[in-house]
Amino acid sequence: LVSRENHPERSVVRVGGVPIGPGTMTLIAGPCAVETPEQTLQAAQMARAAGATLLRGGAFKPRTSPYAFQGLGEAGLKILADVRAETGMPVVTEVVDAHDVELVAEYADMLQIGTRNAQNFALLQAVGEAGMPVLLKRGMSGTIEEWLMAAEYIAQRGNLDIVLCERGIRTFEKATRNTLDISAVPVAQRLGHLPVIVDPSHSGGRRDLVLPLTRAAIAVGADGVILDVHPHPETALCDGPQALVDGDLRELARIVRELPPLV
Numbered sequence: 001l002v003s004r005e006n007h008p009e010r011s012v013v014r015v016g017g018v019p020i021g022p023g024t025m026t027l028i029a030g031p032c033a034v035e036t037p038e039q040t041l042q043a044a045q046m047a048r049a050a051g052a053t054l055l056r057g058g059a060f061k062p063r064t065s066p067y068a069f070q071g072l073g074e075a076g077l078k079i080l081a082d083v084r085a086e087t088g089m090p091v092v093t094e095v096v097d098a099h100d101v102e103l104v105a106e107y108a109d110m111l112q113i114g115t116r117n118a119q120n121f122a123l124l125q126a127v128g129e130a131g132m133p134v135l136l137k138r139g140m141s142g143t144i145e146e147w148l149m150a151a152e153y154i155a156q157r158g159n160l161d162i163v164l165c166e167r168g169i170r171t172f173e174k175a176t177r178n179t180l181d182i183s184a185v186p187v188a189q190r191l192g193h194l195p196v197i198v199d200p201s202h203s204g205g206r207r208d209l210v211l212p213l214t215r216a217a218i219a220v221g222a223d224g225v226i227l228d229v230h231p232h233p234e235t236a237l238c239d240g241p242q243a244l245v246d247g248d249l250r251e252l253a254r255i256v257r258e259l260p261p262l263v
């Protein structure tokens with residue numbers, strides 16, 4: 001269902017009216033985790049000023065340590081919905097458990113499947129039945145074929161509104177949090193018809209790498225990028241070191257303006 005063999009034209013997926021697909025460079029940005037109404041609104045306003053048209057933000061956070069901030073849950077979803085009402089930005093947010101799909105879908109415009117759940121088949125099937133666009137991150141140790149097959153699990157349940165996201169893979173390299181597999185973008189676009197975006201924040205894990213990796217994503221023909229933004233990253237409860245701040249966002253807007261997307 002997701003292969004280009006039977007569907008030669010590349011698809012466009014619309015999220016609350018915002019297109020992601022060939023010829024777009026859709027910016028999705030916002031806080032890694034929803035912490036407070038003020039922090040989420042400020043991050044959204046910063047993102048929107050830089051040209052972002054979709055708001056990201058985690059209310060359910062899959063963390064390595066069970067002692068780390070796990071997200072606000074439904075209270076975080078409510079904050080996202082309030083910020084959408086205030087800014088007009090449709091919301092992309094992660095769901096980590098098949099039992100929560102209905103709840104998250106009440107508040108979200110796009111359901112995100114994170115890297116750790118990329119082969120959680122029950123969850124993939126549940127979002128396939130939710131009738132809402134899905135952002136499917138690549139498993140950190142997943143091959144491109146496994147990633148496309150994960151998308152197939154969603155598609156098989158009747159949902160073809162799927163956007164793939166390359167977010168870096170696990171390699172021997174320790175200088176970066178993950179290794180951005182930039183070649184995965186054109187490979188996945190040639191094998192499948194789904195839009196492919198890049199997450200330069202979670203790949204590098206470092207603020208100073210986010211803009212260079214964004215340039216790489218645009219140059220290689222990604223259909224969009226998803227970025228972490230925080231008004232005060234030094235106090236962030238999750239992934240502060242990779243969050244963009246105001247000055248970076250002005251530079252981001254310039255890069256996106258000046259580098260036209262590959263079609």
Ligand code: PEP
Pocket residue numbers: 032058062094113114115116137167199202
């Ligand atoms: C995220 O985008 O909030 C996230 C946790 O990303 P990943 O699943 O790619 O680590």
